[in-house]
Amino acid sequence: MTTLAPVGSPNAPEAIKDLIGIGIGPFNLSVAALLDGMPMMNATFLDQKSEFVWHAGLMFPGSILQTSFLKDLVTPVLPTSPHSFVNYLVEQKRFYDFMAGRFTGVSRTEFSSYMSWVAHRLPSTRWDSGVREVSFDGEAFQVELDDGLKSRARNLSVATGMKPNKPDWAAPHIGPTCFHASDYLHRAASFSGKRVAVIGGGQTGAEIVLDLLTSPGREPAQVSWISNLPRFSPLEEGGFVDQVFTPGYVSTYQTLPQAAKRSEVAGQKLASDGLTPATIDALYEEIYRRKHLVNAPDTVTLLPGRNVFALDRDALGYRIHTDVTACQTAETLGADVIILAIGAKPSLPEFMAPLADRIDCDPAGVPHLSQDYQMTFDGPSENRIFGLNMGLASHGIVDPQMSLMAWRAGVIVNALAGSQVFDVEPGADIISWPRLDQPVATSLEQAAAAG
Secondary structure, three states, rough: OOOOOOOOOOOOOOEOEEEEEEEHHHHHHHHHHHHHHOOOOOEEEEOOOOOOOHHHHHHHOOOOOOOOOOOOOOOOOOOOOOOOOHHHHHHOOHHHHHHHHHOOOHHHOHHHHHHOEHHHHOEEEOOOOOOEEEEEEEEEEEEOEEEEOOOOOOOOOOOOOOOOOOOOOHHHHOOOEEEEEEHHHHHHHHOOOOOEEOOOOOOOHHHHHHHHHHEEEEEEEEOOOOOOOOOOEEEEOOOOOOHHHHHHHHHHHHOOOHHHHHHHHHHHHHHHHHHHHHHHHHHHHHHHHHHHHHHOOHHHHEEEEEEEEEEEEEEEEEEEEEEEEEOEEEEEEOOOOOEEEOOEOOOHHHHHHHHHHEEOOOOOEOOOOOOHHHOOOOOOOOOOOEEEEOOHHHHHHOOOOOOHHHHOOOOOOOHHHHHOOOOOOOOOOOOOOOOOOOOOOOOHHHHHHOO
């Protein structure tokens, strides 16, 4: 069992902490919020930003969080925590107004404000603290900040977010007119009168297309929406679909062979990145209006079933080269602005370079994670590195989502403490998922066992 630092231990750079968390996004913030009720744990969480910021480049005013507000930073494992979303509503004097609204979901803007409220009230968070380098001295991890200050910790929790996906064909063109969707709202003023191509058929791409078509002052001359999917498909949702966002499903997923895991993740894409009904309806209504009511059908073009394989530029602008899947033909499209709404991917942060040779990673450089989110590190067993938002392969489609962030934080805190501080054991599954370690008995086998 891990020995925790005593109550009142100094929070000075030279003191060895039990945990240093690097990156204060939702996932590490969840760990910090749970640890706030454990005075025996000496933990500090660092972030290079001066304040809490969550997806500022995509914070559309009307966007609704796809996850229930009850799946907040703490409630699923500690419903009595003062850091819950419900307590945030109470302390902000808006509980009754919120409940009277009978909202189907909470806006991303409000949930971001909630997380900022938690982040800035926790004594363990440190802002303007960018990490330059992490090393290991044989006893503890040494974390060097950009300003040269150093801290030591027995354990690390690394949650710096995923790296925006910028494919090889786009990399040479990245700049003011070709950029990742995560920067969208920071660049939005420059679209007026331009031909804008949005590449990526998921929810982020849909929200950007809708914003381009409905925001006064932006008014591109033309919007092209390109997707490699065969159609622009709605989010898969409902009670049975949502069973994949449960601890029980994660447990069964982890028993599957690698090929089956990859198949599961691919087959569940629309459960996490399909288009929400509200976005689909608003977008369809705007396209209908343009086509039939104001005679402007050429201002928006929907292009599913296209795989972009090359991008070049001439005096007239960008040329986007695609394979048309159904026809097995090539197609070239023109644009002045390229927006890459094609997601992000996990990676080991650059500041971990001194430890990279001691961490077991897959061919893409993503650390392999254990069931309790530990990287495979060749140092002493009492020195752990936890990887957050790095477990798509090891924990399934839920890992980058917010549905199980409090549960995951509970798993990590339990591992740190060496005991079951939080009950993270799954309940009885509604669905009997296939698993290798414990095949489900058939009705014939059950009848035979009963005699």
